[in-house]
Amino acid sequence: MKQLPRIGDHMDAVVPTLSPETRIMRAVDFLLRHRVTGAPVVDSDGRLLGIITETDLLKLVTEGIQAQPPTEATVAEYMTTDVVTVPPTVDIYYVAGIFLKNKIRRLPVVEDGHTLTWMLRPAYSFADTQQRDIYQFEQRLVQLVESSEYLSMRTLGIVKYDTFSSPIWLVTFEGDAVKKKKVFISGGVHGDEPAGPEAVLATIIEAANDPSKYEHVNIDFVPLVNPSGWVNGTRLNGADEDINRGFHLLNSQEAIIINDYLISHNRYKLMIDHHEDPRYPGFYMVTYGNNDLSLVSDVT
Numbered sequence: 001m002k003q004l005p006r007i008g009d010h011m012d013a014v015v016p017t018l019s020p021e022t023r024i025m026r027a028v029d030f031l032l033r034h035r036v037t038g039a040p041v042v043d044s045d046g047r048l049l050g051i052i053t054e055t056d057l058l059k060l061v062t063e064g065i066q067a068q069p070p071t072e073a074t075v076a077e078y079m080t081t082d083v084v085t086v087p088p089t090v091d092i093y094y095v096a097g098i099f100l101k102n103k104i105r106r107l108p109v110v111e112d113g114h115t116l117t118w119m120l121r122p123a124y125s126f127a128d129t130q131q132r133d134i135y136q137f138e139q140r141l142v143q144l145v146e147s148s149e150y151l152s153m154r155t156l157g158i159v160k161y162d163t164f165s166s167p168i169w170l171v172t173f174e175g176d177a178v179k180k181k182k183v184f185i186s187g188g189v190h191g192d193e194p195a196g197p198e199a200v201l202a203t204i205i206e207a208a209n210d211p212s213k214y215e216h217v218n219i220d221f222v223p224l225v226n227p228s229g230w231v232n233g234t235r236l237n238g239a240d241e242d243i244n245r246g247f248h249l250l251n252s253q254e255a256i257i258i259n260d261y262l263i264s265h266n267r268y269k270l271m272i273d274h275h276e277d278p279r280y281p282g283f284y285m286v287t288y289g290n291n292d293l294s295l296v297s298d299v300t
């Protein structure tokens, strides 16, 4: 099985670095000239001492309102020294986890104290509904599927609204065992519950990393049931329909697309649809109260 992509495989060319003794006004010039928003600060041996960013330099501007810019000041006085770093051997999903947990934009990649490069936080955040990007989401799926021979991916259909269209993807995990049970896992029915798609992605990552753990199942994942709601941070789809409530009525594009796939396949032993409820910590389960057994072979 192929390994998940390591950041060492995704590193950019060496990033421009600054020395701690550099005068601060020269550092401003340096960032502008290199068209970067920050730089690692390293000693003469290339060891990482800190980072300096536009935000650090804004302090300079505010100080300059009261007085002349501190032309004698050096990078060392303005840099941030409390820096999270990673080695080049970690995989890119680990890096994504660090960006999700920390309010940082840059992650220096350090080996033996030496800065090799740094990873920039992607220009979107899942906490920020303004910037959820369907293409980026698809790229995450594509990278995962390419990392594992047990995963495959296809488009079930395209959701279309006036100013928006997006595929609904199916990612399938195929276990090794001869007798396998079929499981269906989805998320993102409600666009304002982004933890659902993330939970589905986390399960796909786990299956890719440790396929033996899931060898007795085939899993059909639909990580993003309501792409337009997810992009806009709205519970409802682009036609103001609650896909969840109307799933059995098939009165939404999304429900029709997914149902067309479901009815043409074997019934599942287990179906899980992830939701998110900010009112409660931890998790709870809501069991399916509908007696229609057409999709699930056992309801217990």
Ligand SMILES: [Zn+2]
Residues within 6 Å of the ligand: 189, 190, 193, 275, 276
């Ligand atoms: Zn929900």
